Amino acid sequence: MADEQMADDRSGAPDDGTGGALGGTGSEVPGEALSAPIGTPTGALPARPLDAIDRDILRLLQTDGRASVRSVAERVHVSRANAYARINRLIDDGVIRGFSARVNHERAGHGASAYITLKIVQNSWRTVREQLGALPGATHIALVSGDFDVLLLVHTPDNRTLRELVLTRIQAIPEVLSTRTLLVFEETDLNTDPHA
Numbered sequence: 001m002a003d004e005q006m007a008d009d010r011s012g013a014p015d016d017g018t019g020g021a022l023g024g025t026g027s028e029v030p031g032e033a034l035s036a037p038i039g040t041p042t043g044a045l046p047a048r049p050l051d052a053i054d055r056d057i058l059r060l061l062q063t064d065g066r067a068s069v070r071s072v073a074e075r076v077h078v079s080r081a082n083a084y085a086r087i088n089r090l091i092d093d094g095v096i097r098g099f100s101a102r103v104n105h106e107r108a109g110h111g112a113s114a115y116i117t118l119k120i121v122q123n124s125w126r127t128v129r130e131q132l133g134a135l136p137g138a139t140h141i142a143l144v145s146g147d148f149d150v151l152l153l154v155h156t157p158d159n160r161t162l163r164e165l166v167l168t169r170i171q172a173i174p175e176v177l178s179t180r181t182l183l184v185f186e187e188t189d190l191n192t193d194p195h196a
Contacts, residue, residue, distance in 0.1 A: 048093050053078060057086055058095070065099040102189060112162045113155045113184035116170065117148035124175035125149070131173050135165065148180070159183075 050058070056076045060067055073083035090096045120128050125143050132141050132152055140153040152170075156162040166181055 048089075048095070050095070054086060054090065054095075057083065057090070061087075061096070061099075111157060112159050113153070113187065114162055115182040115184065116152045116154060116166060117180045117182070118150040118152065118170070119177040119179075120149045121175040121177060128173060128175050132170070135169055137161075137165065 053076050057072055060072050060075055069080050069084050069087065072087070073080045076083065078086075087096070118128070128150065129141055129143075132138055132150070135154065137154045137156045138152060139155060140151075142151045143149065144151050154162065154165060156165060162181070166179055170176060170179055
């Protein structure tokens with residue numbers, strides 16, 4: 001239903017069911033507001049056990065981050081106040097790190113995608129991560145174990161741009177010992193609505 005979708009809100013956060021996005025204005029639960037902005041580092045907080053309702057809420061928000069609190073509440077069979085409190089708790093605990101749009105990179109002009117594996121100088125992860133994070137088209141960086149140290153996902157307009165990125169930008173980083181590029185032919189997001 002139209003009233004279950006939030007209005008076009010630039011934040012992308014779920015609607016609280018009163019017309020405003022979650023985040024402290026128009027709260028339907030008195031005194032219930034976000035204690036920290038989304039994306040605030042959580043430090044060394046212990047993991048909070050999630051129950052079946054929390055997991056259902058996460059699944060729904062991963063499928064549609066713009067779902068209203070009313071819609072989420074109806075679909076997991078709890079009150080709106082309960083759903084609102086649970087979503088806020090998941091945000092406060094750092095379980096939900098933020099809300100974003102799923103992008104079709106090819107339609108957005110990035111027709112080439114690749115996973116790039118890197119071997120790096122020991123103890124240089126933080127320096128390398130900073131430099132890789134500044135690369136155009138970099139969307140995911142992970143420090144991993146195994147035959148290589150870092151896994152980087154990039155999206156570029158074409159293969160020529162990808163080649164330039166690898167040969168002139170990544171391999172120029174002094175702490176990068178070697179790279180290997182794995183072209184992505186097709187990708188599918190899991191945990192999303194296939195009809196979206």
